[in-house]
Amino acid sequence: xxxxxxxxxxxxxxxxxxxxxxxxxxxxxxxxxxxxxxxxxxxxxxxxxxxxxxxxxxxxxxxxxxxxxxxxxxxxxxxxxxxxxxxxxxxxxxxxxxxxxxxxxxxxxxxxxxxxxxxxxxxxxxxxxxxxxxxxxxxxxxxxxxxxxxxxxxxxxxxxxxxxxxxxxxxxxxxxxxxxxxxxxxxxxxxxxxxxxxxxxxxxxxxxxxxxxxxxxxxxxxxxxxxxxxxxxxxxxxxxxxxxxxxxxxxxxxxxxxxxxxxxxxxxxxxxxxxxxxxxxxxxxxxxxxxxxxxxxxxxxxxxxxxx
Amino acid sequence: xxxxxxxxxxxxxxxxxxxxxxxxxxxxxxxxxxxxxxxxxxxxxxxxxxxxxxxxxxxxxxxxxxxxxxxxxxxxxxxxxxxxxxxxxxxxxxxxxxxxxxxxxxxxxxxxxxxxxxxxxxxxxxxxxxxxxxxxxxxxxxxxxxxxxxxxxxxxxxxxxxxxxxxxxxxxxxxxxxxxxxxxxxxxxxxxxxxxxxxxxxxxxxxxxxxxxxxxxxxxxxxxxxxxxxxxxxxxxxxxxxxxxxxxxxxxxxxxxxxxxxxxxxxxxxxxxxxxxxxxxxxxxxxxxxxxxxxxxxxxxxxxxxxxxxxxxxxxxxxxxxxxxxxxxxxxxxxxxxxxxxxxxxxxxxxxxxxxxxxxxxxxxxxxxxxxxxxxxxxxxxxxxxxxxxxxxxxxxxxxxxxxxxxxxxxxxxxxxxxxxxxxxxxxxxxxxxxxxxxxxxxxxxxxxxxxxxxxxxxxxxxxxxxxxxxxxxxxxxxxxxxxxxxxxxxxxxxxxxxxxxxxxxxxxxxxxxxxxxxxxxxxxxxxxxxxxxxxxxxxxxxxxx
Numbered sequence: 001x002x003x004x005x006x007x008x009x010x011x012x013x014x015x016x017x018x019x020x021x022x023x024x025x026x027x028x029x030x031x032x033x034x035x036x037x038x039x040x041x042x043x044x045x046x047x048x049x050x051x052x053x054x055x056x057x058x059x060x061x062x063x064x065x066x067x068x069x070x071x072x073x074x075x076x077x078x079x080x081x082x083x084x085x086x087x088x089x090x091x092x093x094x095x096x097x098x099x100x101x102x103x104x105x106x107x108x109x110x111x112x113x114x115x116x117x118x119x120x121x122x123x124x125x126x127x128x129x130x131x132x133x134x135x136x137x138x139x140x141x142x143x144x145x146x147x148x149x150x151x152x153x154x155x156x157x158x159x160x161x162x163x164x165x166x167x168x169x170x171x172x173x174x175x176x177x178x179x180x181x182x183x184x185x186x187x188x189x190x191x192x193x194x195x196x197x198x199x200x201x202x203x204x205x206x207x208x209x210x211x212x213x214x215x216x217x218x219x220x221x222x223x224x225x226x227x228x229x230x231x232x233x234x235x236x237x238x239x240x241x242x243x244x245x246x247x248x249x250x251x252x253x254x255x256x257x258x259x260x261x262x263x264x265x266x267x268x269x270x271x272x273x274x275x276x277x278x279x280x281x282x283x284x285x286x287x288x289x290x291x292x293x294x295x296x297x298x299x300x301x302x303x304x305x306x307x308x
Numbered sequence: 309x310x311x312x313x314x315x316x317x318x319x320x321x322x323x324x325x326x327x328x329x330x331x332x333x334x335x336x337x338x339x340x341x342x343x344x345x346x347x348x349x350x351x352x353x354x355x356x357x358x359x360x361x362x363x364x365x366x367x368x369x370x371x372x373x374x375x376x377x378x379x380x381x382x383x384x385x386x387x388x389x390x391x392x393x394x395x396x397x398x399x400x401x402x403x404x405x406x407x408x409x410x411x412x413x414x415x416x417x418x419x420x421x422x423x424x425x426x427x428x429x430x431x432x433x434x435x436x437x438x439x440x441x442x443x444x445x446x447x448x449x450x451x452x453x454x455x456x457x458x459x460x461x462x463x464x465x466x467x468x469x470x471x472x473x474x475x476x477x478x479x480x481x482x483x484x485x486x487x488x489x490x491x492x493x494x495x496x497x498x499x500x501x502x503x504x505x506x507x508x509x510x511x512x513x514x515x516x517x518x519x520x521x522x523x524x525x526x527x528x529x530x531x532x533x534x535x536x537x538x539x540x541x542x543x544x545x546x547x548x549x550x551x552x553x554x555x556x557x558x559x560x561x562x563x564x565x566x567x568x569x570x571x572x573x574x575x576x577x578x579x580x581x582x583x584x585x586x587x588x589x590x591x592x593x594x595x596x597x598x599x600x601x602x603x604x605x606x607x608x609x610x611x612x613x614x615x616x617x618x619x620x621x622x623x624x625x626x627x628x629x630x631x632x633x634x635x636x637x638x639x640x641x642x643x644x645x646x647x648x649x650x651x652x653x654x655x656x657x658x659x660x661x662x663x664x665x666x667x668x669x670x671x672x673x674x675x676x677x678x679x680x681x682x683x684x685x686x687x688x689x690x691x692x693x694x695x696x697x698x699x700x701x702x703x704x705x706x707x708x709x710x711x712x713x714x715x716x717x718x719x720x721x722x723x724x725x726x727x728x729x730x731x732x733x734x735x736x737x738x739x740x741x742x743x744x745x746x747x748x749x750x751x752x753x754x755x756x757x758x759x760x761x762x763x764x765x766x767x768x769x770x771x772x773x774x775x776x777x778x779x780x781x782x783x784x785x786x787x788x789x790x791x792x793x794x795x796x797x798x799x800x801x802x803x804x805x806x807x808x809x810x811x812x813x814x815x816x817x818x819x820x821x822x823x824x825x826x827x828x829x830x831x832x833x834x835x836x837x838x839x840x841x842x843x844x845x846x847x848x849x850x851x852x853x854x
Contacts, residue, residue: 256565
């Protein structure tokens, strides 16, 4: 297990270098000169453009920019925004907000998704099951932004239960509606996944054995069935967390959440390389780490799985 | 609005399935009278703002967001009276030119203080300008100081600065200084109203970087805090001595991720002012907001500009461009496609600017397909019988570009297509590198309300804003003469003559003037007053007593 973890950690190095290089190159080929764009429609001052390009190292060849960036990165320096702020400061404001939003969404997804799936799985083929299938199909087929605007329209504009926008992104109670919208799609998948594994495992040998042993139904379902059915679900949720962090752009935009999605969107608009690469690097790291944790969790859930 | 209505029906259908009972009319709450009630001098105004791109230093705030905040924190020598484009002294007691307008003497009102208690002196201005003009300090607005003698020393075209002081600036005494210009400019005082000319306190020079995060100004509001990407707070400065003291207790500039988000907050009164109504709400915002809808023209113009360096327009007879201009149905497009958010342009100079003349373009701005056809034929036709209009697709330009093209195609049978660039940056790049294939979209918002700003700064052969390669000797000579004229009146008049040359030469086809389409919340007393630049005059905004 220890060796397995170490090997996985080592594997992260080339992935890390590869992704940052790719992002770096992509930012580089974005059309237009971000420094020139600071002047807008008005004519830029060539002397000042040259001076600024030099300051941000944009007059260097790409490979030099990349190696400089990586060298600084290993010293903990993420560079500066065009506005002269440390990228690390910008990120340390945005990431907690998005992490909170994602965490809330995961909790909603787990609670509603798994209970809905379990409820349907135990009644496979009955009306309740069909109902859940239809409902999840409905949720899956609606794009996130439609869901977002709908939720805002119903709960804020019409019913007036909630303010239409998040006024303070650091206040977790205000994040409930966006988190719910963010969780909806994955929740539907989790419900379907749980339902299927539940329905399948209900017919498995160990279930029959447990029933034959005369164990109480609560224990059969709560421990035997649930634990064995969770492996695919956990995998899905694990990969989803990374997706939440990166994919919160739309939800954050609709509900005015000042998180990572918002920072990334603006940085792309202004071709601010240091911010884009910095944010994506952190997201890549989070996803890699999460995958590692999920893989390690397998062994806990199913002792038959052992890492050489 | 069609989209919103259908969205509402979908929402209602879903609400019904969810057994929610909330599909009322949802009309506007027009029962409130915005002019009734008393003003609260301590009331806080909340206004929309996007995160400023640059630190809050006067000479660095090229973009509108940062300068919106800076204008509340700093007061310059002069400002413009809204609507009249007249100059008003703010921090200056007087700004007087010598006989030929080449040396200007500025006298300050005594006793002004920065928010940290240090006095505002002649030195505060001179030091600020010298620092801001210096190429080493990387201020995007430094070229504004180019009129001053000795600018080339602190800001050479290449290499390092030879000096850190402009020879044209001299401190006479604590409250007096003189500005010598490279050549006479009769309207130099008008330029001084722009943000970049603000004074800076001693504290700035000790640590410019820290200052940019926490500016200390001399304006009607003092800076309180900048919570990045969220909120900037300014509060009324009680020791303010200028004529434009704040009528409210302060402003909270709130950051919004999208125009839609801001719009829904103004409808629920969580926000008092928005920058611009989102495109999706343009057709119904007046119904939504009732009297609280804002629809005001400001001094900005949009045009399409032929790239004169291309084969197509190199030796073109201006009659062809006049003909193209007459093939555009400005009235219908501004009403139908742009939902009344613009008004058809009838001159090169926007309204509200000194020297603007209604109908200066004459027939050239009128839609007349028959005459348009005749003019194009007389001028030898459009080479290739096809034009394209370059625009950036990251903003909402495609609908009107398509409409303009349609109008031209229909009226004069010239093939016309939109040439979209993915981003504004790519669009600018093509313009700077002279790669525009045929025509491009041009826009200009006033810097100072004198007609020269809409002509010489755009169409002068050597003007910084001239990216089309237009060059006309007669126009250049007349504008030089106008700049050197003894009085401002004469300058303005000569520029009006110059505008007639432009009508003959057609360096661009003016399309329409911009409008602000915005809204205000029920917390505001009366209508929010606007300046010529399309921004509210925040000091005059009054908050209702609760």
